[in-house]
Amino acid sequence: MTILRECGCYADFTFPSLNSSQPVMINQIYYAIDDPNKAKSYNRGIPAKVGQKSPEDSLMIIQGILGLRYDKKKKYKIAIDYSDLDYNDPPTPLRVDYWVKNSIGIIGRPNWRLIKLHTHGGREIRFDSNFGESADIAFQHLEQHYNDGKKYVLHYVTAREMYNIVKAAEGFLSWDGNNTRDFLIKPYLYRM
Incomplete structure (x- = not known):
């Protein structure tokens, strides 16, 4: 470290x-x-x-979230969820609900919840779970059920932005869109 x-x-x-x-x-x-x-x-x-x-x-x-969840396709109806978007365990509306229910928070800021997902490379076998129909159905569910502007306000963020959000919460800042996302580490400058 x-x-x-x-x-x-x-x-x-x-x-x-x-x-x-x-x-x-x-x-x-x-x-x-x-x-x-x-x-x-x-x-x-x-x-x-x-x-x-x-x-x-x-x-x-x-x-990311680690835990047990119901999965009717598994032999014992239980799956280990470890926040992976993979072809063996594609994103589904049920998984989205599980992620929201078990989202990770910052002590003292219970209304700021984080869901960190990951995948392992861009292999073709993972396309559906990351960009295809499974991903589309799952993320449509997320946007339709968890972005009402009252109880839920959804933001897709990068790793840098997630770090900044945590640091802003620690510093007592209220949510201020891009100012929160860019709180300490500013966006990287890309040159072509």
Whole structure:
């Protein structure tokens, strides 16, 4: 983690991961402090919360959702959801509902909820789960049921913007669109 931080990394978005690499802290946004003499220093940390400054020499860990959910296609009707958009477990309206119900928050800002999803590369076999009909149906469900402008206001954000949103919440800022998304780390300059 020290190397990541020293090379300009502002947060780690790796988790959830299965098996031994998964930290014991799940479904949280937290700060981990590296201990070069200890394996898996990211295993535990200090949860992000409103009014808290990030601990010195720490790295923010932003996790996706990890948990059990109902899946009628599985033998025992239970699936492990680890926020992956994959052909083995494509996004569906039921998964979207699960993600919203189990979305990750920032302590002290319960109305700001985050859903971090991931995929593994752009292989053709994953096209449907990321860009095809399955993705279209799932994201239409998300937009139709969780973007009413009152109870829910949906925002699609990049990793940089998600980090900024967490930092803005910690700093007591109220939501202010792009100012919140660009709170600390400004958009990257692209040149052609």
